[in-house]
Amino acid sequence: KMLLKNIYPIQGIGRNVKKTGFTLDVFRRVPGGEDQNNIINEPLLRVLGIDLFNSDDTPAPNGDGQFDYRPGRTINQARAEVFFPTLRPFDTGVRDYFAQKGQILEDTSEYRYVEVYDTTQTFAQQALRNRYVIRGKATGEATSRYSLGFNVVEGSVQVILDGRQLLPNIDYTVDYIIGEVVIKND
Numbered sequence: 001k002m003l004l005k006n007i008y009p010i011q012g013i014g015r016n017v018k019k020t021g022f023t024l025d026v027f028r029r030v031p032g033g034e035d036q037n038n039i040i041n042e043p044l045l046r047v048l049g050i051d052l053f054n055s056d057d058t059p060a061p062n063g064d065g066q067f068d069y070r071p072g073r074t075i076n077q078a079r080a081e082v083f084f085p086t087l088r089p090f091d092t093g094v095r096d097y098f099a100q101k102g103q104i105l106e107d108t109s110e111y112r113y114v115e116v117y118d119t120t121q122t123f124a125q126q127a128l129r130n131r132y133v134i135r136g137k138a139t140g141e142a143t144s145r146y147s148l149g150f151n152v153v154e155g156s157v158q159v160i161l162d163g164r165q166l167l168p169n170i171d172y173t174v175d176y177i178i179g180e181v182v183i184k185n186d
Contacts, residue, residue: 005117016078022137022139025045026134026135045066046063048086048094049084113129145182148179153176154176172185
């Protein structure tokens with residue numbers, strides 16, 4: 001089974017994300033240095049294809065430095081998910097962007113995070129090129145169901161509300177096979 005690795009949930013938002021106050025940026029961790037939101041002097045939002053328009057939705061070849069909030073194209077408001085326009089944004093998306101500029105990035109390039117697409121989650125997380133971070137702010141509506149991904153290790157889930165640990169099977173349930181938490185008490 002293949003998973004789409006160009007769709008990312010907005011953590012902490014259940015559904016119906018609002019445009020007002022929404023911000024998103026992508027950073028690359030630099031060992032021993034500050035996180036950077038560019039590679040080879042190119043803004044990561046532009047490299048990844050999510051800054052191609054101005055805030056008024058007119059095309060902007062050099063972007064405007066902001067995430068393109070385009071419902072149905074870069075964001076699913078109802079499901080609170082961000083879409084990247086390429087299937088492998090941190091691999092072929094990066095490679096293709098620089099190829100268009102005449103710069104070849106080999107598969108071994110430190111900027112291409114190939115492992116996230118063709119290895120297990122555990123190995124991808126341990127990879128040296130696992131340096132990309134998506135950060136932002138969003139508001140939306142809470143949900144009673146939270147997806148964690150398939151085959152969650154039994155007993156590994158804790159739910160904490162305002163510093164208080166909730167009780168499994170009383171306040172919430174976990175389906176460890178499909179990886180879903182259902183909150184029982186509002």
